[in-house]
Amino acid sequence: MAWQDYTHDMQRCTRCSYCKWIPYRYMRDTGFMEGCPSVSRYLWHAYSASGKFNMAYSLLQKRIEIDDIFLDVLYKCQMDGSCDISCKVQQDIEPLQLMQELRIKCVEDGQLVPAHMIVIDGLRKEDNMMQSKKQDRGRWVEGLGVKDFTSTTAEVIYHAGCRYSFDRDLWPVARGGLQLLLDAGVDVGVMGVEETCCGGRAYELGYAGELTKYAEHQIETFRTTSARTLVTPCSDCYACFKVLYDKIGKKPDIEVLHITHYLERLIKEGKLRLKKKVPIKVTYHDPCHLGRLGEPWVHWQGKEYKVMGQMIVHDPPKKFRRGAGGVYETPRNIIKSIPGLDFVEMYRSKEYAWCCGAGGGVIDAYPDYAAWTGAGRLKEAEAVGAEAIVSACPWCKRNFLDAAGETGNKIEVLDIIELVQRAI
Amino acid sequence: MKLSNEEYKALEATVGPEYISQEPVIMDTYNQVWGNKFFFDEKHSVRPAAVLLPARPKEISEAVRVCNRYRILFKAFSSGFEYLSLSLMNSKSILFDLRRMNRIVEIDEKNMRAVVEPYVSVYRLQMEAAKKGLFTGRIGVGYSAGVIAAECCHHGCQHTMVFTSGYGRNVLGVEWVLPTGEILNVGTGEAGSDLFSADGPGFSLRGVLRGRTGANGGHGVITKASVKLYPWYGPKQWDHKKQPGEALSKGQLESVPDGYKVFVPTFQNLDDTLSASEDLCRAEILCAFGIAIVGTNPYSEGNDEDWAMMQKTAETRARDIDPAGGGVSIANSVVCVIGYQSPGEMEYKEKCLRKIAEQWGGTFYDNLNEPRALARAFADIMWSSGVNLRATGDFLPSSSSPDGSPEMLKRLALQEAEIKRRYEQAGAFLTLGSGARMVSWRPEEHLSIGAQGISTAQYDPYDPASLQAARKFINEIFDPRGQFNRYGVPSRGGCLQIEPVTHVHQNWGPRYDNYDMWLRKIKKMLDPNTVADWTAYIPPEYPDSPKDGDYVLPSYGKAEQL
Known part of the structure; x- marks a missing residue:
């Protein structure tokens, strides 16, 4: 659907401001009730999802034009989907999809964010979002002696993703995840230097063509291997393979799992035994792309009609994505199965978790805002008494590390892979 | 410009x-x-x-x-x-x-009041006050709405008014930037002291500040307010829970919290419902009171799910809604919440409630009084769950909304319900069934100072026929010919109309003691240069709008073009 196709939604945004908060029923602490980092940081109503509906409607009516302010408002947003979830507690409208389509329109119109142009230029040249050389892609795995799909085959593809492939600080996590699979006897391999970006982040920036290009490439690559399963430790990649490819009609013919799915499976099968006590109080941060944005895509085509006089319904009934189908329990089950560990939830969790701050191109274009957002989450983790914040995505880990560095926060930042490693 | x-x-x-x-x-x-x-x-x-x-x-x-x-x-x-x-x-x-002015300055447990800034939401204050055993009234429009907006600036009505009174009566004092730029502290007993005393001798500044319906921004800016709090009998914290995989809207309390009990009696017809309501409210036993048709229903995720549920239960619903069907008349059911500090208090209040219900032929049907339905009703009626604009896109809390005697309100409610039914039958509004006459009655202070009546019409503003019907409906409810024989200025949903459009004061001022002249004098005194926007208050002079006899016709569609 194009952005204009959301006219109904633009008209029906009531300005209730629920998009700015987590749903009231789940508010637990008055210090942590906000849901939208963008409007919390930049204050003007335009920065909320409601504001985006308003902007789009004004654009449609030619009351405003896309200018630098429009781009600033549209892109100082992590596309984390918190607004979408809160809005849909009361409304049948699609804030996140509208924002996505507005970004696509901006790119199509040549209205670009300079920092993103550099990233996309790198992607087009080097197949990654990290402005790094393609030839360095497989270096993170050197020395592990793992199968490489360029020369052999395996049952499972371990897709590290751009961040893990090029962020040296995070290489131990990417390697750790792979080692856990190897130690459990999984027949796993990597694409090595031939691994490419999934295209998901580029799509979020509005570069829809890049998603199609990489989806087609990946599907072709998967087809040429005999692998049955793709496992990724990156939540962004997971959501892209699982949700976005399906959204654009390019669902891969391969089982797509996040590493937490696979680790939980191995634990249940007794192939991974968490025996060592890890006496630490941890909280879990739901990565947006594994949680609410990891909910499977729901295809719908139909029309609106009215019943009971004026109630607006759909034929066939439309199942809105309200976040409930994200991956929430799997990582928690893993964490809770670690002996000696004290697990505590933050005030905002699962569907209504506060974003780490990295998503939607914010870490590339507005690093100070990314750090501000991440610092807010670290503060919340501290408020519930956690000694460590655990996530399941390299973008979250990177941004939390940066935020901790900037704010002097001493909380330990862990990926779930590291926690599992400690328990073995 | x-x-x-x-x-x-x-x-x-x-x-x-x-x-x-x-x-x-x-x-x-x-x-x-x-x-x-x-x-x-x-x-x-x-x-x-x-x-x-x-x-x-x-x-x-x-x-x-x-x-x-x-x-x-x-x-x-x-x-x-x-x-x-x-x-x-x-x-x-x-x-x-005013979103940067967001502090809860103080919750004064001993004197049962809170001092807040404008961006403090009602639900946030409810959460903080509950920690100290206190409660601020529910607000109808939702949990993100501000305490000051409700108490000091606008008009509205809601379900806890029976206990906490109406918005305007809870203001103790304010810090007020007048339209001249001067800062006035209303409610201070002496220079530099707290915002505590509502009124001193002479004119009521609190009344000038907001009156019954609020100045809606026409009087300057309230930057801080001291508001009354009431007892909260429940826990300091609470949790809404849902099962994994369920939509967030499914989350609910496990049960009615200790300290409260909820009852849903059902009566034979609307007349009896309103009469029983009057007695229930006068008995001074309730913390909250409202119609049951929304509150007790299971929450659904969206309109499609709502419609699926409606279809699934069509037969029983038709019977339940229509009193002539002989079933459980949900439309004639009310939610009654009582709070208690001791078993004895609870026993007394429950006994009293059951006796009144019995006197008016009330029945406590199991499906409306099962624990989860009661827990849903409690949450819906005590907190600020928000206005549901999802069904059709917009709504009109039509409301006669005058503070008035129970007898007058009962009569008006029945008249309004009949008018609304005509529009529903024409397909212009959402209709739950031919027998459903949803009249929500909001008594204030156990009916000691009257009540407000409201019958909600849900329409689609982007459906030209529905929009047109909504305007006609409101015009009828406004009763330009005085056929309802009411006392009080009609207002839309507890708010004044947009004055340049609907000419509320121009039409009703002359009928009611020329109150509009007083409003204009007050406005002139406070705002000599007319810089505080008056679109929702009183115009400096009335425009020369088309009339039908003495009645000034509404002027829809006149927003300034770019």
């Missing part, structure tokens, strides 16, 4: 360059609110020339002085979920978005 460079610079100097904007992209997000389509034929109302984000009263005071100097209209708002709070008379206007 763009401000001149000189005007903009003068305003900028009051809050700093980071906290003022005149960018069209930003401005056009401050003039799109539900309800606008009804008044202006467009979702957009007048675009402000600039929006300011002040953090302190002094900044507002200085900006208001600039407005006086350059004759710029101004209005302030907190959450902005109210079309009145963003409506402006012309585009040489500014808005104060």
Whole structure:
């Protein structure tokens, strides 16, 4: 659907401001009730999802034009989907999809964010979002002696993703995840230097063509291997393979799992035994792309009609994505199965978790805002008494590390892979 | 209209360059609110020339002085979920978005009051007050709405008024930036003391501040308010829970919290329901009171799920809604919440409630009184669950809404229900069934000072026929020919109309003691330069609008064009 196709939604945004908060029923602490980092940081109503509906409607009516302010408002947003979830507690409208389509329109119109142009230029040249050389892609795995799909085959593809492939600080996590699979006897391999970006982040920036290009490439690559399963430790990649490819009609013919799915499976099968006590109080941060944005895509085509006089319904009934189908329990089950560990939830969790701050191109274009957002989450983790914040995505880990560095926060930042490693 | 460079610079100097904007992209997000389509034929109302984000009263005071100097209209708002709070008379206007003023300054447990800034939401105050065993009244429009907006500026009615009274009666004192820029502290017993005493001798400044329906921004900016709190009998914290995989809207309390009990009696007809309601409210046993048709229903995720549920239960629903069907008349069921501090108190109140229900032929049906239904009703009626605009896109709390005697309200409610039924039968509004006459009655202070009646009509503002019907309906409810024989100024949903459109005061002032002359005098005294936007208050002079006899016809669709 194009952005204009959301006219109904633009008209029906009531300005209730629920998009700015987590749903009231789940508010637990008055210090942590906000849901939208963008409007919390930049204050003007335009920065909320409601504001985006308003902007789009004004654009449609030619009351405003896309200018630098429009781009600033549209892109100082992590596309984390918190607004979408809160809005849909009361409304049948699609804030996140509208924002996505507005970004696509901006790119199509040549209205670009300079920092993103550099990233996309790198992607087009080097197949990654990290402005790094393609030839360095497989270096993170050197020395592990793992199968490489360029020369052999395996049952499972371990897709590290751009961040893990090029962020040296995070290489131990990417390697750790792979080692856990190897130690459990999984027949796993990597694409090595031939691994490419999934295209998901580029799509979020509005570069829809890049998603199609990489989806087609990946599907072709998967087809040429005999692998049955793709496992990724990156939540962004997971959501892209699982949700976005399906959204654009390019669902891969391969089982797509996040590493937490696979680790939980191995634990249940007794192939991974968490025996060592890890006496630490941890909280879990739901990565947006594994949680609410990891909910499977729901295809719908139909029309609106009215019943009971004026109630607006759909034929066939439309199942809105309200976040409930994200991956929430799997990582928690893993964490809770670690002996000696004290697990505590933050005030905002699962569907209504506060974003780490990295998503939607914010870490590339507005690093100070990314750090501000991440610092807010670290503060919340501290408020519930956690000694460590655990996530399941390299973008979250990177941004939390940066935020901790900037704010002097001493909380330990862990990926779930590291926690599992400690328990073995 | 763009401000001149000189005007903009003068305003900028009051809050700093980071906290003022005149960018069209930003401005056009401050003039799109539900309800606008009804008044202006467009979702957009007048675009402000600039929006300011002040953090302190002094900044507002200085900006208001600039407005006086350059004759710029101004209005302030907190959450902005109210079309009145963003409506402006012309585009040489500014808005104060008060979201940076968001502190709960104090919760005074001993004296049962709280002092808050404008961006403190009702639900946030409820959460904090509960920790100290206190409660602030529910607000009808939702949990993001501000305490000050409700108590000091607008009119509305809700389900806990039976216990906590109406909004305006809970204001103890305020810090008030007058339209001249002066800062006035109303409610201080002496210089520098707390905002505590509501009124001293002489004219009621609290009454001037808001009266019954609020000045809706026409009197300046309230930057701090001291408001009454009431006992909270429940826990300090509570949890809504859902099962994994369920939508968030499914989350609910496991049960009615200790300290409260909920009862849902059902009566034979609307007449008996209203009579029983009167007795129940007068008995001074209730913490909250409302109709049951919404509160006790299971929450659904969206309209499609709602419709699926409706279809699945069509047969029983038709029977249940229509009293003639002989089933459980949900439409004639009411939710009654009692709070207690001791078993004895609970026993007394329950006994009293059951006796009254029995006197009016009430029945406690199991499906409406099972624990989860009662827990849902409790949450819905005690907190600020919000207005459901999902079904059709908009709603009209039609309301006669005068403070009035139970007898008059009962009569008006029945008349309104009949009118609404005509529109429902024509397919213009959402209809739950031919027998459903949803009249929600909001008694104040155990009916000691009257009550407000309301019958909600849900319409689609983007369906021309439905919109047209909504306007006709409101016009009928306004009762231009006085056929209802009511006393009190009609208002839409507890709010004054957009004055340049619906001419409320022009029509009703002469009928009721020329009250509009007083409003205008007060406005003139407080705002000699007419810079506080008056679109939702009183115009400096009445426009020469078309009339039907003496009745000034509404002028829909007149928002200033760009």
